[in-house]
Structures are given as C-alpha cells and as structure tokens.
Amino acid sequence: MGGRGIEPYRKPVPDAKLVELEPLGYPIREPGMSNSLIVDSIEAFNEYARDQWLGEVVKEGKILFDTGVLHSFAFKVVRVVPAGVGRITSKTKFVIRDRSTGPEPEVPDVTFDDVVGQEKAKEACRVIVEYLKEPERFGEWAPRTVLFYGPTGTGKTLTASAVAGEAGVPLFRFSAAHSLGKYVGEASERIDDMFRKAESHAPCVLFIDEVDALALDRRYQELRGDVVESVNALLTRIDELKDKAEGVVLIAATNYPDVLDPAVRDRFEYEVEFSMPDRKEREELVRYYADKMPLPLKVDPAYIAARTGGMTHRDIKERVLKRALMEALKEGADAVERKHVDKVLKDAAGGDRRQVYHG
Ligand SMILES: Nc1ncnc2c1ncn2[C@@H]1O[C@H](COP(=O)(O)OP(=O)(O)OP(=O)(O)O)[C@@H](O)[C@H]1O
Ligand SMILES: [Mg+2]
Numbered sequence: 205m206g207g208r209g210i211e212p213y214r215k216p217v218p219d220a221k222l223v224e225l226e227p228l229g230y231p232i233r234e235p236g237m238s239n240s241l242i243v244d245s246i247e248a249f250n251e252y253a254r255d256q257w258l259g260e261v262v263k264e265g266k267i268l269f270d271t272g273v274l275h276s277f278a279f280k281v282v283r284v285v286p287a288g289v290g291r292i293t294s295k296t297k298f299v300i301r302d303r304s305t306g307p308e309p310e311v312p313d314v315t316f317d318d319v320v321g322q323e324k325a326k327e328a329c330r331v332i333v334e335y336l337k338e339p340e341r342f343g344e345w346a347p348r349t350v351l352f353y354g355p356t357g358t359g360k361t362l363t364a365s366a367v368a369g370e371a372g373v374p375l376f377r378f379s380a381a382h383s384l385g386k387y388v389g390e391a392s393e394r395i396d397d398m399f400r401k402a403e404s405h406a407p408c409v410l411f412i413d414e415v416d417a418l419a420l421d422r423r424y425q426e427l428r429g430d431v432v433e434s435v436n437a438l439l440t441r442i443d444e445l446k447d448k449a450e451g452v453v454l455i456a457a458t459n460y461p462d463v464l465d466p467a468v469r470d471r472f473e474y475e476v477e478f479s480m481p482d483r484k485e486r487e488e489l490v491r492y493y494a495d496k497m498p499l500p501l502k503v504d505p506a507y508i509a510a511r512t513g514g515m516t517h518r519d520i521k522e523r524v525l526k527r528a529l530m531e532a533l534k535e536g537a538d539a540v541e542r543k544h545v546d547k548v549l550k551d552a553a554g555g556d557r558r559q560v561y562h563g
Contacts, residue, residue: 217261220290224283225253226301228267230276241277243300253298263289301397309374309405312365319363320492320517321485325352325476329367332453336371336407339451347473348446349454351415353461354478357518360457361413363478367455368409376402376410380418391418392437399441399449407451415456419468435465442471481517483509489517493525499532501525502539511549524548 229239243249256271262281270277282301284290316326332347339346352360361377368375378398395418402410412418418434445452456472458464469475481489487509494501512520524545531544 217289217291218287219293220262220284220296222283222285222297222299223253223262223281223290223292224299224301225268225279226282228278228280231278241274241300246298246300249300250298254292254294254296257292258294260292261289262292309376309408311372312369312375314362314366314369316366316370318492319359319366320489321481322359322363322478325359325363325478326366328474328476329363332367333370336367336373336409336451336453339407346450347453349442349472349474350456351461351469351472351475352455352457352478353459353475355480355516356459357516358478358480359517360478361411364409364411364455364457367453368411371407371409374405374408376405376408377413378411379413380415391434395434395437395441399445399452402452403449406449408453410452410454412454412456414458415468416458416460416463419465421463421465435468438468439471442468480514481520483513486512486515486520489520490525493521497525497529497540499529499537500539503542503545507542508545523552527551 227241230237233239252272257268260268262268262284264281264284266281268279268281270279290296316329319326328350332350335342335346352363354360364377365375376398398410398412402408419438420435442454445454461469461475487505490501490505490508494505508520508524512524515523525540527548528540528544531547532540535544537544
C-alpha cells in the first residue's frame with residue numbers, strides 16, 4: 205500500500221555547462237559520403253544540438269547520434285563540464301573538437317615537379333625529404349623545423365604538400381587562424397592535440413599554416429587574450445619534437461614573419477623565403493599550366509610572362525590563365541588565343557582589382 209517499490213538510489217545528475225564533442229563520422233557509410241564535418245557557425249550548431257539532445261544525460265565517452273541533417277552521424281562526448289556527466293539543458297554550451305586536420309591525413313599527390321621555380325625552397329627541403337624517407341638514419345642531425353615565409357600565392361602550401369608527396373608520407377594540415385578564431389581559450393589544448401596526432405602518424409609532415417595567428421609576438425597580446433598561452437604551448441611542443449619525436453617535421457608558414465614571437469621564430473632551424481616570380485619563372489609557370497589546361501594555349505608563354513610583372517604564381521594561374529580559358533570557353537573557341545589573354549590582362553590592369561583573399 206502506498207509503497208512505490210524500491211527505487212534504486214540515483215545520484216542527482218548535474219546540469220552540463222559545457223559539452224565537448226568529437227565528430228566520429230558515420231558508423232557505416234556509402235562510398236563517397238564524407239566523414240568530415242564542417243561547422244560554419246558554432247552558435248547555430250549550439251541551437252541545433254540543444255534542440256535534438258535536450259534532456260539527455262551525457263557522460264564522457266558516450267556516443268551521440270545526430271537525428272537531424274546528418275542523420276546517424278556519430279559524435280563522441282569527450283568532455284562534460286563540470287562533473288564528467290550531466291544533463292543537457294537549454295543553457296548547455298557545445299564545442300566541437302575538430303580533429304585538427306580534418307579527416308585522416310593523406311599522402312599528397314604533388315611533388316617538387318609541381319612547384320615551379322622557388323629553387324631555393326626546394327633545395328632547402330630536399331634534406332627534409334631524405335629524412336622523412338629514413339628517419340632512423342639521422343639521429344640528432346635530423347632537420348625538424350622549417351619556417352616558410354613570403355607573399356600570399358607563391359607556393360608555400362603547395363611546397364609543404366610536395367615535401368610530403370616526395371617523401372610519400374602524410375601531411376597534417378592545420379590552419380592556425382581558422383581553428384583558433386573559433387576557440388579562444390582552448391589554444392594550448394588544440395596545439396597539444398595536433399602534435400600528438402602528428403606524432404602518432406610519424407613519419408609525417410605537420411604543416412601549420414598562418415602560424416602568426418598562433419605565435420603572435422607577445423607584444424601584440426592585447427589583440428588576442430590567449431596569445432601567451434598559445435606561444436608557450438607551441439614552444440614546449442617544438443622543443444619536445446626536437447628531443448624525441450622521430451620522423452615528424454614541422455613546417456610552418458606565414459606571410460608576416462616579423463610579427464612572430466621571437467622565441468618561436470628562433471626555434472626554427474631553417475627559414476625559407478618564397479619570392480615573387482621573375483620573368484623567367486613566370487614563363488615557366490605558364491608553360492607548366494598550359495600543359496594542364498583543357499584547351500590548348502596558342503599564345504607564346506613569353507608574351508604572358510612579359511605582361512604579368514608583379515603578379516604572384518597564384519594570380520597568373522587564377523586571374524590570367526583561368527580567366528582566359530573561361531573567355532575561350534564562353535566563345536566556344538577551341539584554343540586559348542591571344543585575344544582572350546589580352547582581354548583578361550586588360551581587365552586586370554583596368555580597375556578590375558577585385559582582390560581575392562585566400563584565407
Ligand atoms: N610555385 C608555384 N608553382 C606552381 N603553382 C603555384 C606556385 N605557387 C602557387 N601556385 C598555384 O597557386 C595556388 C596557391 O598557392 P599556395 O597555396 O601554395 O600559396 P601560399 O604561398 O601558400 O599562399 P598563402 O600565403 O595565401 O597561404 C597553388 O595551389 C597553385 O595552384
Ligand atoms: Mg598557404
């Protein structure tokens with residue numbers, strides 16, 4: 205009578221203030237379905253996550269399945285603040301641990317032959333390739349850290365990929381600005397994570413793009429609250445890399461070497477400057493891409509080289525060759541001719557300076 209039976213004693217579950225999720229992907233998927241996740245707005249993701257998981261009790265290690273847009277996509281709960289377990293409420297904040305480099309790293313399919321010019325850079329990188337092929341041979345003579353600097357669009361990212369491609373090892377690409385922009389306050393955790401992942405895949409190349417976002421000179425720290433934290437984490441990790449991690453080469457790239465924290469900059473064993481292409485290099489670049497274009501290029505590469513002074517490698521490819529190709533295709537022409545090139549060069553010179561920013 206009146207007995208409610210014996211209910212097992214349950215500790216009250218606290219509200220989860222913060223839940224960190226690691227995207228795992230689909231338990232099963234069809235070929236072609238991507239396992240990576242792109243979240244452009246973490247605020248919107250928060251709404252979405254609370255909507256579908258409101259009231260659920262989550263514990264570190266638990267797997268949550270998406271019931272919405274990404275039906276059955278799995279997330280692992282990697283952190284629940286404050287207690288390791290908690291109930292999702294309308295105030296729970298979600299963060300996503302991006303797997304620094306996205307999906308599993310791959311061996312890039314580019315080699316030094318795909319990098320036109322930049323001979324000094326390639327020269328400096330050859331020894332790194334040798335090392336990555338046979339890490340055990342080098343011992344304490346191993347080249348571990350290189351800094352690439354120079355203007356945007358001159359082949360820094362491409363060359364980093366080519367180093368890994370030449371050596372046949374995977375490339376971990378980490379964009380500092382992109383990742384940290386969203387996760388102020390978690391910088392050092394993210395840095396640790398990225399080095400750990402690279403170490404577990406050695407031999408490999410760890411490529412940190414826009415390293416200035418991570419290792420800004422401490423003098424500029426009012427710009428970002430967590431600069432000291434990220435600089436320190438980076439210093440520690442680079443030192444460890446040199447002491448123990450065999451087979452991991454760190455390549456960092458920046459357009460602004462002068463704003464780097466001096467202690468970080470000092471840690472790099474080499475600095476490699478990427479320069480704007482001179483006339484000869486521009487000509488070589490045009491020849492290289494002409495072979496790859498879907499229509500033949502019936503214009504002397506020297507003609508284009510002479511008219512593209514001040515342009516970067518990327519500009520010549522994207523703003524000249526690609527646009528000229530589009531012109532030709534629009535017309536239904538069966539080759540890219542002088543008039544198509546002249547048109548885009550004229551546009552480029554005459555006010556169509558819509559700058560394209562490449563993040
Ligand atoms: N030296 C080069 N040889 C051949 N193609 C190049 C070269 N440099 C740049 N490109 C072309 O331009 C694209 C952009 O180059 P890349 O991303 O390597 O420039 P970046 O120096 O890393 O620029 P950013 O500083 O903006 O990151 C490449 O994917 C490639 O198509
Ligand atoms: Mg780049």
